[in-house]
Amino acid sequence: MRTLLAPVLAAVFLALPAPAAAYVDPTTGEPHASRITRSAEIPERNWLPGHRGVDLALGIGGDVLAAGDGTVAFAGVVAGTPVVSIDHADGIRTTYQPVYASVSVGDVVSEGSVIGRLAPAARGQHDGLHWGALTGKDAYINPLTLLDAPAIRLKPVDGPGYRRF
DSSP: OHHHHHHHHHHHHHHSOOOOOOOOOTTTOOSSOOOEEEOOBOOSSTTSOOBOSEEEOOOTTOEEEOSSSEEEEEEEEETTEEEEEEEOTTSOEEEEESEEESSOTTOEEOTTOEEEEEOOOOTTSOSSEEEEEESSTTOEEOGGGGSOOOOOOOOOTTSTTOOOO
């Protein structure tokens, strides 16, 4: 019986989908975002205006973390802004700006490892980290979809300390 069951279990196990790649908030290392200062506004067409990523609160000089395991695809300056991009095994590329890189192209990074420090925002840009994600050439996605939803806990309105106004 044992010899008949083993191949069946092996076939079932191999048929299961691989677990999704794990990602974390690149400012906290947590599996959910908690300090969003500007949401993504991915336009329907790439040439339309929008915000192709999210802005996360982080002080200048703060550690910027790899959102997931991957390989550094770019570490340099684009239009005067220091940028780091990481390619992940699931085909997603994450981008981080403005970031003074502590990594180089080709470096293999682990989820939560420091990839650089937050640089000052360019004139007219929001302070904090801009984090973006692409699934292909110019196919932007909201990077928050890579994270777990935060747990929201509400207090009861009739609990201790509740006062009607």
